Amino acid sequence: xxxxxxxxxxxxxxxxxxxxxxxxxxxxxxxxxxxxxxxxxxxxxxxxxxxxxxxxxxxxxxxxxxxxxxxxxxxxxxxxxxxxxxxxxxxxxxxxxxxxxxxxxxxxxxxxxxxxxxxxxxxxxxxxxxxxxxxxxxxxxxxxxxxxxxxxxxxxxxxxxxxxxxxx
Numbered sequence: 001x002x003x004x005x006x007x008x009x010x011x012x013x014x015x016x017x018x019x020x021x022x023x024x025x026x027x028x029x030x031x032x033x034x035x036x037x038x039x040x041x042x043x044x045x046x047x048x049x050x051x052x053x054x055x056x057x058x059x060x061x062x063x064x065x066x067x068x069x070x071x072x073x074x075x076x077x078x079x080x081x082x083x084x085x086x087x088x089x090x091x092x093x094x095x096x097x098x099x100x101x102x103x104x105x106x107x108x109x110x111x112x113x114x115x116x117x118x119x120x121x122x123x124x125x126x127x128x129x130x131x132x133x134x135x136x137x138x139x140x141x142x143x144x145x146x147x148x149x150x151x152x153x154x155x156x157x158x159x160x161x162x163x164x165x166x167x168x
Contacts, residue, residue: 006119008100011099015100017059019059020057020059021102022058022060022150023098024046024062024106025063025105025110027065027068027107028065044143046076046107048126048143049126049146053087054084054085055147061088061097062076062080063090098119099119101121102121103150103154105124106124106125106126108125109138124146124153125140126146
């Protein structure tokens with residue numbers, strides 16, 4: 001995989017993003033799950049991301065999960081406006097959103113973190129009940145620990161191609 005296919009500067013130019021950019025990979029409340037509490041968990045996650053973006057003066061690129069209900073984009077737009085955070089919201093172009101970001105924050109241990117590793121974008125994730133990666137490579141946190149997890153992700157200088165061989 002050649003990450004130079006979409007250079008970071010080109011992705012930012014196409015998406016109209018500049019400055020410090022946080023890409024947020026959302027998820028959805030799974031109604032077939034044996035547990036509940038998804039609404040509160042997801043609300044706490046996006047609130048933590050918005051508050052962190054405000055503190056850091058960051059732009060936010062929201063990748064809406066394809067399984068989220070129709071109209072989710074409007075809800076993200078509403079909460080971003082209320083928080084005074086600017087950016088972009090889309091279900092499409094995951095690779096461009098991840099490439100444009102300085103850091104990816106995923107809601108839960110997402111496959112988008114794997115995409116971020118391939119593209120060379122640092123990532124971390126907000127933990128979810130009952131799911132976690134089985135390796136220590138990515139910082140993870142509860143919503144109130146997001147600043148620390150982002151700082152840890154940004155501090156990691158990893159050659160992913162070499163590091164991932166340890167887990168083959």
